[in-house]
Amino acid sequence: NLLDVAKDADIDGVEGACGGTLACSTCHCIFQEEDFERLGLEDIDEDELDMLDLAFGLTDTSRLVCAIE
Ligand code: FES
Numbered sequence: 001n002l003l004d005v006a007k008d009a010d011i012d013g014v015e016g017a018c019g020g021t022l023a024c025s026t027c028h029c030i031f032q033e034e035d036f037e038r039l040g041l042e043d044i045d046e047d048e049l050d051m052l053d054l055a056f057g058l059t060d061t062s063r064l065v066c067a068i069e
Pocket of ligand 1: 020026
């Protein structure tokens with residue numbers, strides 16, 4: 001998933017403390033609006049939304065990247 005990609009790329013601030021089980025919000029990433037639309041990231045399931053609500057600095061183009069395949 002995208003968490004592994006972000007970690008492999010050493011992207012700053014992406015921790016993934018829960019190991020990608022949607023139990024933290026440390027894999028929160030904010031996408032550019034055009035990327036968010038281009039990648040079709042608008043569909044977010046309930047489990048992710050519940051956890052995403054706890055993320056610091058939540059935006060309209062926020063996702064928890066461990067939930068993105
Ligand atoms: Fe914990 Fe994504 S790594 S919610």
